[in-house]
Amino acid sequence: MIILGDNMSILRSVLEEELERILRNQTFYSEMLRNLPKGSIYISVRNDKRYLYRKNRVGKKIVNEYLCSLSNTEKAKEEIQKSEDYARISKNLQLAKKEELRLRKALKAYE
């Protein structure tokens, strides 16, 4: 970002605005995650047939949920996409949280 002048209040307002934005974005990421199934996808082979499962932790238990046969390409594709979306958005949420910390640290200088 390019900032002209060295007015402390300007810098502070810019940082505050960015913090507000990153918090808003975290809410968006969390909402997106709520609409996606949690867990990782894996393929299990039985009798030369391949099946798609989702592994998920529920409390202390690991739950393996059957999703579909890999021959059902449409459904399998959809489930794999959902899993990839979940992983990517979770990572983005973590990055956004790191960005929040960075902004809060920068804002401390203006307290």
Add this chain to the structure above:
Amino acid sequence: MNKSYEEELLSIIKVFGDSDILKNIVVIGSWATYFYIKIFEGFIPSIRTLDIDFYVPKDKNITVKKTVKEALRPINYEQAFDTRTEKNKFISPSGFEIEFLAKLRRNRSAVVRIDSMGVNAEQLGNLDIFDYGYIEVDFEGYGVKVASPSAYVMQKILISSKRSKEKYNKDLESILLVYEEIKKQESHMLEFIKLVNSLGKVSRKKYNDYIINNNLTFYK
């Protein structure tokens, strides 16, 4: 400029250029001033936001190779929907936000759906100024349509009454910076004069009031 921000901008331009989205949009808002370094020698833009606004002049007959969502996904942007207002934006974990805007239509609804691009563009007033008020600059081999300096200044002035105090002051600083450069180049100054003289009665009053209220020595 922080290098990572410049790289982020380049990656956005690149994916939009490769998917033919770029030719259908105009960079407006304060990120437009980043491109003025290409036309004004020694110009230092004043950008204080990670919010990048793109104006979509036409909402029909747009041909693109990919939707905006598909184009932005590889560079880690998610499409975020506000179900209440139907507005949408594209967000990145680094804080960058991309929004699409369109001119206000007669129906005055909050958004207009642009199916081919897969976006809901927010409808706002005073944006038609960019229908013709843009320049094309070369950015790393991509032709980018950017708000012309005159149109940039004029639009900021015309929307000033709707801005918060903070944004009003930020805009004023940006207006002064760009106008100083407009004055130095005859072609830009002539464009600005033409723009002022083409304003309707209401807009002209807004313009006059703004320059009087801020003691500006702008063209009258």
